[in-house]
Amino acid sequence: MTADLAAYTTSGGEAFQFWVLGTVAVIGALCTILMKKAMHSALCLAGTMIILAVFYLANGAYFLGIVQIVVYTGAIMMLFLFIVMLVGVTAADSLKETIKGQRWWAAACALGFGVLLIAGIGQASLTEFNGLGAANGAYGGNVEGLAALIFTKYVFAFEITGALLITAAVGAMVLTHRERTEKARTQRELSEQRVREGKHVPPLPAPGVYARHNAVDVPGLLPDGTPAELTVMQTLRKRGQIRDVSTEALADLKALEQRSEERLGRDRDEEEATR
Numbered sequence: 001m002t003a004d005l006a007a008y009t010t011s012g013g014e015a016f017q018f019w020v021l022g023t024v025a026v027i028g029a030l031c032t033i034l035m036k037k038a039m040h041s042a043l044c045l046a047g048t049m050i051i052l053a054v055f056y057l058a059n060g061a062y063f064l065g066i067v068q069i070v071v072y073t074g075a076i077m078m079l080f081l082f083i084v085m086l087v088g089v090t091a092a093d094s095l096k097e098t099i100k101g102q103r104w105w106a107a108a109c110a111l112g113f114g115v116l117l118i119a120g121i122g123q124a125s126l127t128e129f130n131g132l133g134a135a136n137g138a139y140g141g142n143v144e145g146l147a148a149l150i151f152t153k154y155v156f157a158f159e160i161t162g163a164l165l166i167t168a169a170v171g172a173m174v175l176t177h178r179e180r181t182e183k184a185r186t187q188r189e190l191s192e193q194r195v196r197e198g199k200h201v202p203p204l205p206a207p208g209v210y211a212r213h214n215a216v217d218v219p220g221l222l223p224d225g226t227p228a229e230l231t232v233m234q235t236l237r238k239r240g241q242i243r244d245v246s247t248e249a250l251a252d253l254k255a256l257e258q259r260s261e262e263r264l265g266r267d268r269d270e271e272e273a274t275r
Helices: 002-008 012-034 038-058 062-087 102-126 132-139 142-153 155-176 187-197 234-239 247-274
Strands: none
Touching: 012 038, 038 062, 062 142, 132 142, 142 155
């Protein structure tokens, strides 16, 4: 009787938790879509997943809550973050669609998911249910009850899902694997090719040479004062993360350093006078 009443009633703490964390989860989901940088979107998605795990734990679905944190948030999302950091995805990515009609397919999938969600909520609101507490008590716990359903009532669906996942993993490896059909070129052959093509043969000059700096984002200056493009990697150049080392910028920097030296000299003279 107590379990039945708990399934149909909501305490003040549960309501407060739902409205606060639910609002944060919705905001995180919207930020995942609307953020311009992929890193920020991934972090917002990780926060939303953690809040979902809290909902699972609060409703007695302990196994799903732990799996949500350990597998999805702790493993898959961290893998996404590491890939984004290594690849270096920025907001300057091309927005040109490579698959025709993908927006319409995405809208249709979203509409279908919304219909299923509304149908599930309506089914739970109109029909009788025992609640998760009663379901867990029938098998001695949440993990035991989930195992009993997976390996008895839904065993075929579980096995088919596992087979589909394994097939998808094997197919991804087959499609992405490329056999080497030609012999790898040696260092000598690569050097000879660079000479024939007229590319830059010696090592690239260090960044910041003749520019009062040695940072990687500061291009070196040629004897005539113009920046040397070879001193800064193309990745920083395409991202627009190169500091200005033009004549005007160097003149402003020189004037700032001169004013600093004059001020330090006055401060030093005042300290000697006070002594």
